[in-house]
Each structure stands twice: as C-alpha cells, then as structure tokens.
Amino acid sequence: MDYDLGIINVLRRLIGYFQTEPLQVAFELLVIAFVVTMILRFLRGTRGARVVKGLALVLVVGTVGIQLLAGEDSLSRLRLLYDSFLTLASVMLVVVFAPELRRAFMRLGEASFFTQGGVRRARVVEEIVAAIQYLSRNKIGALVAIERQVGLRGIVEVGTRLDAELSASLLNTIFWPGSALHDLGVVIQGDRVIAAGVQFPLSEREDLPRELGSRHRAAIGLSEEADALILVVSEETGTISVAERGVLRRNLTIDDLRPELNHAFGQLTLSESERSTTTTDTPLAGKG
Numbered sequence: 001m002d003y004d005l006g007i008i009n010v011l012r013r014l015i016g017y018f019q020t021e022p023l024q025v026a027f028e029l030l031v032i033a034f035v036v037t038m039i040l041r042f043l044r045g046t047r048g049a050r051v052v053k054g055l056a057l058v059l060v061v062g063t064v065g066i067q068l069l070a071g072e073d074s075l076s077r078l079r080l081l082y083d084s085f086l087t088l089a090s091v092m093l094v095v096v097f098a099p100e101l102r103r104a105f106m107r108l109g110e111a112s113f114f115t116q117g118g119v120r121r122a123r124v125v126e127e128i129v130a131a132i133q134y135l136s137r138n139k140i141g142a143l144v145a146i147e148r149q150v151g152l153r154g155i156v157e158v159g160t161r162l163d164a165e166l167s168a169s170l171l172n173t174i175f176w177p178g179s180a181l182h183d184l185g186v187v188i189q190g191d192r193v194i195a196a197g198v199q200f201p202l203s204e205r206e207d208l209p210r211e212l213g214s215r216h217r218a219a220i221g222l223s224e225e226a227d228a229l230i231l232v233v234s235e236e237t238g239t240i241s242v243a244e245r246g247v248l249r250r251n252l253t254i255d256d257l258r259p260e261l262n263h264a265f266g267q268l269t270l271s272e273s274e275r276s277t278t279t280t281d282t283p284l285a286g287k288g
C-alpha cells in the first residue's frame, strides 16, 4: 500500500481544482466557511455544539484517513464501508438529537421575531431589578429566564402560559410561597412574562459545587442550551446568581445585576416608537 502516493494524489487533485477554476474554488471555500461559521454561531452555548464539534473531528479524521488509505482504488471496500457508516451515522444523529434539532428549527423561525419585537428596556430592567431585590431581601426562591435570540417555546409548552405585562409585583406574586405558580421557573420574553411554573432542563455537570441544589442546576442547565440570561434567588440564603452560557456567577449585588440586564435586553432591537418613549439607560421616573 503506498500511503505517499495517496497523499500526493489528494494534493494533486486539490491543486488541480485551484488551477482550472480558481475563482469558483475560492468562492466555494468561502461559502463553506460561511455556512460552518453560521452553524457554529447558531449552536453556540448549546449541548449540540459540543456534539457537532466532536463529530466534525471524527468525520475530518475519518475522511482524510479514508482518502489516504483508499486513494488508489485499493481498499475500495473500506471506502464503501465508510460511506455506509456515514449514511447510518446521519440517520442515527437525526434520531438521537431530535430534541436539539427541533429546538434549532424553532430558533430559525423565532430569531427574526425577537430582533424586530423590541422592548421598553429601561422600564423592564427596573421592574426586574425591583422584584429580584424584594425576593432576595425576603429570601423567596426564584428562577427567571430572560429569552434572547434563542426561543424558549420548547420549555414553555410544559409550563403555565401567562403572556402578561412584566412588572415587579407580578414577579413577586408569582414567587410568593404558597402561590400556585411559585414552583419552578418563569420565562420573560421582551416586556412580557410569557409563562410560569416552567421546568428548565437540569445541568448534568458533575463538577458543580455540592451546595447547589436543583434550582441553580436548572439555571445552569437552561443556560447550556440557550443564550438566555437566567436569574436565580436562593431561598436558603437570598443570594442572587446569574447563569449564562453554562456559567453561574454567584453572590451578585443589585448593582451588578442592572448592567447584566441592560446588556441582555440591549441585544434586542428597540423599535422606533419605543426608542422615542424610552430613555435607554436611565430608570424611569418613580422607579427605584
């Protein structure tokens, strides 16, 4: 078996493509780079991203290996087997990652809606800040996910739909112990509380501090799957934490929280009318 010949063959073919149609090849490479970047961006922060990266590595190594080994029509059966493996692997991937794919397709449909929707950022930020401050002072456990580009409809489906205008008193009422909806989490979409009593996916990480219970684990879990900003108030200690992209930052103050929220809501585009009625970074009059 001549491995050198295999490598030379592949290189020769690549150079040949460049020599005959340089512009077309450059364009194709650009398109591939663009598509790969978009897919990685799309999957960023999700569990699927890690799987796709691992899979991509296996495929690249496998494909290059097969090209080299079976370059000269020798071992063509190996290539045949590899092709069948690829087909089988694609089908298995679709089955195994059906929930992730479903979420990904939902994101496709929802992204444009959220960038157009707009929010009254300053008012919303101050309402959330006031609620978290109240809940923290009174040691009332709370879990709040603020949706960004990645739609959270998948998890909202199993909660109680509210679609109510966001206010501090609404959040305080929801999490008040004894209220029918105080358990589990709340999902905020722009300036609306869209659902309460929502079960978030629990993180499966084993390296989390032992003192973190299921509320904090659920915050990290959701942040691993979506780009939402997730706020947690501990019932035990009243401490405020924020989970984002799989990382939990603990013991935040209210002053730490405000810029986090401004940043999260700033990633949504305000509509023209809202821009003229909202002072973007200053609290509305009368709010703490």
Ligand SMILES: Nc1ncnc2c1ncn2[C@@H]1O[C@H](COP(=O)(O)OP(=O)(O)OP(=O)(O)O)[C@@H](O)[C@H]1O
Binding pocket: 141, 142, 143, 182, 183, 184, 185, 198, 199, 200, 201, 202, 211, 212, 213, 214, 215, 216, 217, 218, 233, 234, 235, 236, 237
């Ligand atoms: N998957 C989940 N999604 C959303 N909320 C959850 C989930 N699992 C548990 N919770 C919430 O967490 C509460 C239990 O919190 P637990 O004491 O286990 O967590 P913790 O991280 O130690 O929080 P705390 O500091 O508030 O005690 C439940 O009553 C429920 O409201």
